[in-house]
Amino acid sequence: MSAGTEHQPPGPIEETAEDLAAGGRRRRRRIDAFPYLLLIPATILTLVIVAWPLIETFRLSFTDARLGRESYVGVENYVDIFQDDFWEIMRRTFLWMGLGVTLKILMGLIGAVLLNAALPGRALFRVLIMPPWIVPIAIGVFMWSWMYNGQFGMISGLAQRFGLIDGPFEFLAYGTSAFLATVVTDVWVGTPLVALYLLAAMQSIPTELYEAAWTDGAGRWYRFRRITLPLIAPSIFTVALLSAIWTFNSFDIIWILTEGGPRGSTTTMIIDTYKTAISRFRFGEGAARAVMILVCLTAFAGVYLALMARTQRTDR
Structure with missing residues (x-):
């Protein structure tokens, strides 16, 4: 084998590195989403305990709600x-x-x-x-x-x-x-x-x-x-x-x-x-x-x- 026809290393090394990097990014995206999944129960609980009563209070403030009846009265x-x-x-x-x-x-x-x-x-x-x-x-x-x-x-x-x-x-x-x-x-x-x-x-x-x-x-x-x-x-x-x-x-x-x-x-x-x-x-x-x-x-x-x-x- 002559010097001009030396054996070249396999070409796809750079592509393999890029694939690994892309896979790492995908894994990081999956891992980074995990903490937010843990927040879902607390978020739902907050919405039920805080947000819903607050919204209901605002709604009731525009009514003449009493025991057994309720009608809209504006401001x-x-x-x-x-x-x-x-x-x-x-x-x-x-x-x-x-x-x-x-x-x-x-x-x-x-x-x-x-x-x-x-x-x-x-x-x-x-x-x-x-x-x-x-x-x-x-x-x-x-x-x-x-x-x-x-x-x-x-x-x-x-x-x-x-x-x-x-x-x-x-x-x-x-x-x-x-x-x-x-x-x-x-x-x-x-x-x-x-x-x-x-x-x-x-x-x-x-x-x-x-x-x-x-x-x-x-x-x-x-x-x-x-x-x-x-x-x-x-x-x-x-x-x-x-x-x-x-x-x-x-x-x-x-x-x-x-x-x-x-x-x-x-x-x-x-x-x-x-x-x-x-x-x-x-x-x-x-x-x-x-x-x-x-x-x-x-x-x-x-x-x-x-x-x-x-x-x-x-x-x-």
Whole structure:
């Protein structure tokens, strides 16, 4: 065999490699689809539990649905909302939410500072602060309802002993005191989580910043005002926004204590919606009120998501 007629290797090697690559791509496509198949049951469950009730609520809000009958009324339910005492209920809702969130942030910030300080028994205090959040809300609120009782409640008894009141006082029987009682109970329930959230933010601050400020002669108040507060400000805003969402949508605290009374002084939007739809069987009007609550919560959620996106961009 001459040099010009050397034996050449088989030609289809490149085609075989291409075939292998194509087969690999097909296998990757099959493998990549597997996680999405696993999501199908959860997606169906979400559609059944969340999407369908939401769609049904929107549909009912355009009807006068009651027990045994239902007819289309257009936007009449939404018009009636604004003609009733809606604005007073909304004002009360935002007042209740504003007082509760403000007090929870203040109490939580004080608690976080104390938990972060080098004080004896700090670990025990971290454990003792959690029961209001861990205990089921119904149990905790029932405990407060007994404490508010004028005949055998602890608060009325202590107030009489210290001469603040002359006789038994039913805190839940009067509008202003009942409203403040629900705020105090809500603050008691929500403060521990706020305190631990802010404590985690404080402990993420580099100690070198405090050491440098201490070396320069900065006092504790100056370090707190110039270092701690600015660095935990995003966390304060985040937990305040989350607390606002939870407080706005809170039902159990008010319902267990007062059921929205006396004379509607503790009726918030969520309580009004429940009474309209469940107690009075006016499902169409109740659905319209629920849609209004959804709009408010969506606005809160939009602000929260925008804050999270901004925080992530800042971290990068």
